Amino acid sequence: MKLVVAISGASGSIYAARFLKKLLEIQGETFLIFSPASIKIFKEEYQTKANTPEEIVNFIIEKWKVENISNTFAFRNFHDIGEDIASGSNIWEAMVIVPCSMKTIGSIVTGITTNLIERCADVTLKEKRRLIAVPRETPYNQIHLKNMLKLDKVGGIILPASPGFYFLPNSLDDLGDFIAGRIFNLLGYDFDLFKPWNPKF
Ligand SMILES: Cc1cc2nc3c(=O)[nH]c(=O)nc-3n(C[C@H](O)[C@H](O)[C@H](O)COP(=O)(O)O)c2cc1C
Structure with a gap:
């Protein structure tokens, strides 16, 4: 699968980290965009010195000892709206913004597209491709709520960073995997990242 994955500056780096960790192991091609705010927050939340998108992905690979890397990760510049993926003439199947x-x-x-994440999202919507956004904020004000409703109405999918607890998570990674797994579900994959609800438990 050919994906655009954007990491924006909301709290919840764990959701990006666990999604990217699994994505590395899946055959495919991924264009990655990190916003400057996302790097600042990732550094805080993982207490790492990783300072660039490449260093963050290396941090993920080393932290969880990812061995079977089958995905090609290509980094694109947040500030460059002239990158290849700024145009709908380049085809990708879906875009994920995690966290958003x-x-x-x-x-x-x-419709404001002053950076590559916003431009790619705009292209994804206009080309009627799948756009999955994983928002994290609390509490929401009416601007947030209206904007999320609007994104749903124009064809985006809001997948809130609200992990379930019915699968009895043991760790923060388990919570990250729940959201990563739900993103993969929307992309058509069914991995064992969390136990689906089973009333017999
Ligand atoms: C430590 C920290 C945590 C933040 N957490 C959130 C958050 O959970 N949700 C959110 O919408 N914005 C959050 N922000 C604010 C965004 O980072 C800010 O609005 C930024 O401009 C987002 O830019 P981007 O979307 O281009 O990454 C946070 C900022 C900082 C410094």
Whole structure:
């Protein structure tokens, strides 16, 4: 599968980290965009010195000892709206924004495309491709709520960073995997990242 994956500056680096960890092991091609805010927050939340998108992916590979890397990760510049993926003439099947800040959702739904994440989201929607956004904020104000509704109405999918607890998570990684697994479900994959609800438990 050919994907665009964007990491924006909401809290919840764990969701990006666990999604990317699994994605590395899957055959495919991925274009990655990290916003500057996402790097700042990743550094805080993982207490790492990793300072660039490449260093963050290496951090993920080393932290969880990812061995079977089958995906090709290609990094694209957040500030360069002239990158190849800024145009719908390049085909990708879906875009995932994980986590997705309220600022990025707000920009997308108003058609403002001043950086590559926003532009790719705009292209994904206009080309009627799948756009999955994983917002994280609490509490929500009405601007956030209206923007999320608007994104749903124009064809995006809101997958809130709200992990379930019915699968009895043992760790933060388990919570990250629940959200990563739900993203993969929407992309058509069924991995064993969490136990689906079973009333017999
Ligand atoms: C430590 C920290 C945590 C943040 N957490 C959130 C958050 O959970 N949700 C959110 O919408 N914005 C959050 N923000 C604010 C965004 O980072 C800010 O709006 C930024 O401009 C988003 O830009 P981007 O979407 O281009 O990454 C946080 C900022 C910082 C410094």
